[in-house]
Amino acid sequence: MAHKWGMAVDLDRCTGCEACVVACRAENNVPTAGEDQAARERVIHWIRVERYWEGEFPDARLKFRPVLCQQCDAAPCEAVCPTYASYHNQEGLNGQIYNRCIGTRYCANACPYTVRFFNFYNPVWDKPLHLQLNPDVSVREVGIMEKCTFCVQRIKAAEIEAATDKRGLKDGDFTTACAQSCPPKALVFGDLNDPTSEVSRLARSRRATLLLGELGTLPKVSYLEQDSWHSEND
Amino acid sequence: MKSVDQINHDLLRPVVHTSGRFWLVFVILGSVVLAAVGAFAYQFWEGIGVWGINRPVFWAFAITNFVFWIGISHAGTLISAILRLANATWRRPVTRCAEVITVFALMIGGMFPIIHLGRPWLFFWLVPYPSERQIWPQFRSPLAWDFFAIGTYLTGSIIFLLLPIIPDWALVRDKTSGWRHGLYRVVSLGWRGTPRQWHRLETAMHIMAVAIIPVAVSVHTIVSWDFAMAPVPMWHSTIFGPYFVAGAIFSGIAGLILAMAFLRKLLHLEEYLLPIHFDNLGKLLLMMSLLWFYFVFAERLTTWYGNEPAEMAVFWVTQRGSFAPLFWTMVFCNFLIPFPLLAISRIRRTITGVVIASSTVVVGMWLERFLIIVPSLSHKYLPYTYGHYRPTWVEITILVGTFAAIGLLYMLFAKFVPIISIWELKAGGHQKPAARAAEAVSARTSPMGAKELELRPES
Amino acid sequence: MERRDFFKISAITGAAATLDACGKPEQQLIRFIPDEDLVPGIATWKPSVCTLCPAGCGLTVRVMQGDAEVVRNGKLGLIRMGLAKKLEGNPQHPVNRGKLCARGQAGLQITYNPDRVRHPLKRLGARGSGEFQEISWDDAVKELVSQLSTLGQKNEAGSVAFLTRPLHGQRRTLVEVFLKAFGAPAPVSYELFDEAVLRRANLLSFGHAQLPTLDLARARYVLSFGADFLGTWNSPVAQAIGYGEFRQGRPGLRGKFVQVEPRLSQTGANADEWIPARMGSEGMLALSLAHVILNQKLRPSSPGHAASLISGWAQGLPDYAPEKAEKLTDVPAAKIVELAQEAASHEPAVGVVGGAPLAQANGLATAIAVNALNELLGSVDSPGGIFFTAAPPFAAGTKLPEPPERSQGRFGALNAVLQEILLDRPHSPKVLLLHDVNPVFAAPPDAHVQAAVEKVPFIASFGSFVDETSVLADLILPDHSPLESWLDDVPESGLLAAVATVAPPALYALYNTRAMPDVLLDVAHQLGGNVSASLPWKTYDEMLQAAFADVEKKAGAKSGDIWKKAQADGWWSSGEGSAASGKSRLSTSGTPSHGAVTMSEPQFDGALEEYPFSFLPFASTMLYDGSLAHLPWMQETPDPLSTAMWGSWVEINPRSAERLGIRQGDLVEVTSQHGKLQAPALLSPGIAPGVVAMPVGQGHGNFGRYAGHRGANPVSILAAAVEPETGALAWAATRVKISRVGEGKLILFAGGMRENAAEDENR
Secondary structure: OOOOEEEEEEOOOOOOOOHHHHHHHHHOOOOOOHHHHHHOOOOOOOOEEEEEEEOOOOOOEEEEEEEOOOOOOOOHHHHHOOOOOEEEOOOOOEEEOHHHOOOOOHHHHHOOOOOOEEOOOOOOOOOOHHHHOOOOOOOOOOOOEEOOOOOHHHHHHHHHHHHHOOOOOOOOOOOOHHHHHOOOOOEEEEEOOOOOOHHHHHHOOOOEEEOOHHHOOOOOEEEEOOOOOHHHHO | OOOHHHHHHHHHHHHHOOOHHHHHHHHHHHHHHHHHHHHHHHHHHHOHHHOOOOOOOOOOHHHHHHHHHHHHHHHHHHHHHHHHHHOOHHHOOOHHHHHHHHHHHHHHHHHHHHHOOOOHHHHHHHOOOOOOOOOOOOOOOHHHHHHHHHHHHHHHHHHHHHHHHHHHHHHHHHHOOHHHHHHHHHHOOOOOOOHHHHHHHHHHHHHHHHHHHHHHHHHHHHHHHHHHOOOOOOOOOOOHHHHHHHHHHHHHHHHHHHHHHHHHHHOOOOOOOOHHHHHHHHHHHHHHHHHHHHHHHHHHHHHHHHOOHHHHHHHHHHHOOOOHHHHHHHHHHHHHOHHHHHHOHHHHOOHHHHHHHHHHHHHHHHHHHHHHHHHHHHOOOOHHHOOOOOOOHHHHHHHHHHHHHHHHHHHHHHHHOOOOOHHHHHHHOOOOHHHOHHHHHHOOOOHHHHHHHHHOOOO | OOHHHHHHHHHHHHHHHHHHHOOOHHHOOOEEOOOOOOOOOOOEEEEEEOOOOOOOOEEEEEEEEEEEEEEEOOEEEEEEEEEEEEEEEOOOOOOOOOOOOHHHHOOHHHHOOOOOOOOOEEEOOOOOOOOEEEOOHHHHHHHHHHHHHHHHHOOOHHHEEEEEOOOOHHHHHHHHHHHHHHOOOOOEEOOOOOOHHHHHHHHHHHOOOOOOEEOHHHOOEEEEEOOOOOOOOOOHHHHHHHHHHHHHOEOOEOOEEEEEOOEOOOOHHHOOEEEOOOOOOHHHHHHHHHHHHHHOOOOOOOOOHHHHHEOOOOOOOHHHOHHHHHHHHOOOHHHHHHHHHHHHHOOOEEEEEOOHHHOOOOHHHHHHHHHHHHHHHOOEOOOOOEEOOOOOOOOOOOOOOOOHHHOOOHHHHHHHHHHHHHOOOOOOOOEEEEEOOOHHHHOOHHHOHHHHHHHOOEEEEOOOOOOOOHHHOOEEOOOOOHHHOOEEEOOOOOOOOOEEEEEOOOOOOOOOOOOHHHHHHHHHHHHOHHHHHHOOOOOHHHHHHHHHHHHHHHHOOOOOHHHHHHHHHOEEEOOOOOOOOOOOOOOHHHOOOOOOEOOOOOOOEOOOOOOOEEEEEEEEOOOEOOOOOOOHHHHHOOOOOOOEOOOOOEEEOHHHHHHOOOOOOEEEEEEEOOEEEEEEEEEOOOEOOOEEEEEEOOOEOOOHHHHEOOOOOHHHHOOOOEOOOOOOEOOOOEEEEEEEEEEOOOOEOOOOOEOOHHHOOOO
8 A cells, every 4th residue: 555654743742942943954955044034034944843822921821833844635735836846646745846846936825834935046055064965855946946845855765775675664664854853752754554653643642633624735744732731630 | 070181190190200209208118127127137047035025925016016917908908899899989099099008918917927937937837838748737727727818818909909900000001101111011911991801800800809808807817816726814715706807907997097198198199089088988997996895895894704813814914904004005096086086077077087096096906916915925824924025126126117118018009000090080080079979879980981081192 | 905995095195195286176086085885875874972062962973975175184175075964863872862952953064164163273463363374283283282391391380271161071081181190270161051050959969969860751740940951951852852751651641840930941831830930039939849748748758868958947948838938939829839739749740950040149059959859759769750870880081970079160160260360370371271162252241251361371272163262362273073073971961871972983074173182192292201191092082992991891891892882883881770770879978068058039130229120041942052153053943932043132021021112123232230232122921020031142253154243142241140159150140121222133933923813912
């Protein structure tokens, strides 16, 4: 059975440390915008940790929520791209074909999660920071959209390796950069078509919700809501 | 009543004589257009980064301009077609101005889908051609529909414009010598004014007039679906199709009035473009202003009543938040100022009154496009992702350049084509408006009459 | 010889010859230097150690072949070599078990930073002008040797000061042995967030002068007093791993977490309950909780050692009854009772303290109070509580346990040296050696660091970057970046067993740099005599190997076995104090005697009337204590709470801001009795009205293109207040006043602040 890649984000485990944010940009050659472009709201973070305040002092509370491309099964971005740069692959991923993108930016507008990013200029790495670039991931040029790919380069590499060794892929054989780094294990990646995988188990949790699920995008990231303390202990 | 010779003289003069003022205006407009081209070249080289757009406001000025100019294009051909079919005689001096505005506005507007691309040199991937890799455009995308819609409308409008010009080009051919004679002989396609040619022309124009109306309606509906098909708060609404078509016609009529007013002044057509024309167009403008108000009111009331959180965020930011100044300016420009100016017939019968109303409408309609796009994009579903937008000089230059461009194109057009359709005017018998009533009914362009006039030698 | 070796040698010599022979390095053909096991496009993974914070997490480095411009034999050239591409946590390392924090991920940008010093430098212009000239290593080392030997000859060996960030492992041994053999004083360690108070308190309470290891995974109730244990404090990755399990790792059981602090930190944002106690009153709150537990007999009350230190404990802490504590802490009495009852009834409950509550004059008493509370809750050396990492069986050179006499607070030691210089004392340093420390940036103004440092006749720095302290140096001997160095560490906390982390370099050095330990060894040998004899190794890895040889002998293992295994795995453990036994060795027999500790109210610098706000500088999640400001990834990653990037900000409560006419983003001036700074204001519901907070990290003068001249440094307005017993800097004890200056610029990643947009006042 074909894989269907998904993720689970346990909001009760997430501490807001943003290790995932940095791990992702290191793995995927995400360019650094710099102060001026940051001031103009053009920073690219394929995964971000949203924070929302509730209430006022002294009853203020804060919630963290890591948001990344939801790899929607009914993705609005795929419907509106005029050149098939945004497309759905057979493993459920929303792929972004950099070469095909002409930069209409319609997909970014259509995405309700605002997880798509645009290269407003040609990205620059002050030498020798470019030595860190991951050779498995393309560097995008000006005018191209980019977003989280569920580390498709790792998926492909793992699949190729498994095929070469004539074995199937097991849950935990590989994972995305963000999930790999996350200390409290809030991010879990895996095959939703494997009912025994960790991500499938978490997606079945009673705490599992979908972000903006009511819009009908059929996202493949399950968010496990924070538990209240009293529900289980009293 | 003016003689045929007088008419010929007045209406051919811009084509035949070039005043010093022409060159001055040409240089000024040309420089502005060049500046805009330069700004685009800068953006082409550096990237969209030189604009003010960002995440999440990925569309702003360029798409506003796109929708605005496509909107301006709507009045021309549509008005001309409807008025032809309805046989409104007052249309005669107006039709060509109108058709021209459509073509040029479409051309300008149609450039923006290319201008706003991140990689504009690959725009041709939007054209459905059998590529080596068998990749076609993604036809579910409203942007792909745009390509077809605007392409069709542009083609149709050009045909609709060129058909009635042929007899006038023939007239210029006959009235001039030298290089002009040669040029106009080519473009008049051997027009001799025979009954059969007239019959063909009439039939073709009739077909086009009928066909262009649904095309025009569909074009702006499809353009509106660029927004309505995306799940963005206050975009995803069924009202967008009719709303945009109405708004387009509204802005188009205002644009047409302004164009006519300019031409009247610059080409000394005071005897031909009369207050009655402006009065009638003003009535149309009034009607569209009311229609616009109805659509806006209906949409906003429904949104407010529904109280859906994401939509309300956009609603309030336009109504009383950071976009409120622009929003209320728009309401003033589109309704509160034009309505009294156009409803009071004493004011409407003055050209100045109608022109003022049209000017505010043009501004207001540009603002309306802007306010549809930017507040929604800057307030999407996740509040963490709210953003701001501020244009840069590049976008402003390009915007100003489009206005200069249409002026320039118009100027050049008027230099090569009589801006008022001479044969139609003559066929209608140029009379003071008050005395035209009975004649209007039977004033179907008489082929015999026109030919008769034509054959009389120039005195 | 083997074919591979032949190719290697000829390629290397060939490369050197070619690089020498040719003209422009940029136009040279790429010389192929085969690296073992490197196939183009295929990665190898090498172990390493993260050195960006004291936790000492284990790394695994993805190394792939690439083309890099390097310096060889003083010349620039392009070679093909193994390049580090990505850092991941070492899955086998017991501290971080394959996980890595945001800062650790950015470590690569140190190695590849464009502002790295690439050659030894000698000062050319005036001191501090930043004008240096490149010199050779021979000359550089000779210069240092001559400076030191001159002092030695004049019997002034005692006038050498070695100023460093606290050293770990064999590096510490090397430096200490070097200085001792030379006759110089022991190294002076300084870092801003040093936790010296906590170590002293743990020494007095439990006999371990070290930071505790938290067993969060088995706890049911965590009460943290100001400790940012999920962000920057102690061993954040290990603690976050435990926290994940604490919350959702045990089916049917979810721990409760309460954070006590006046400003909600990144850690506190995850708490089930936030108790905004008054600044500096945390210890009193702890005592009040103890009072409730003692008086209501909620726990068996055989007093522990820490408790016995606290005056009033035996009487049941009458001064800290909830009603009295309410006035001292701003926490309602009913809430105090509720918390105490909760903690006592949800075993295992553990108290954690660190950060701002200890950076006060009453910090030591606060720490001991929390220790006593832990004893009362039964969470010392017990599952779900606090443990102390076992000491490894090495001959020498671990950083723990700290001999009591050297647990003096870092700032006190630094200040003492600075005072010697400023007051022209007889043995004030004539040679100052700087290693991985930036006191001009990280010490308060009244320490007069710059003035003192400038007075020293000769200054040498081992730094990789020119920062505001090393710019004053006469000689810069650039160290390798961590990934290019032999690294070793003995983690102080974050795990139960004793572990030695050791790793060879993950990639060849890019530039003409040298590892500081190697330089010291070279200097030692050139100095000769006692110094040379005490350090009989040519390179640092030889010294490391010798340390392991000792272990191998003790363990009865074959020579080289443990050494090889340690290098391959990146760590080695003897298994002592391992998780299996779940017990660390509490050594109450080792506690020094100490008089009764009286809790007192905190003392703040600046009168309340004139300086109405308490000033709270906090370790920024991305920039830590400012030492990571030169990494662009850290500048661009949004701060978790404010989402600010590329700049500083001052957090202020919205009511307070309104009173002062300050709106979001306005530039404000923050003034203490010791200085003033300007930064944009950020209105936050997560801070008490009487407190303003600022992240530490920005405000560098020099520090490269990404860090230099950006934002403001809160340390520059701190009072040089100390905790009296340890001399540790009381960096949370300064009061300030705020006023609006004009329009400012806040670069935030976030748009709205609240999920329900209608609540958002600021948009």
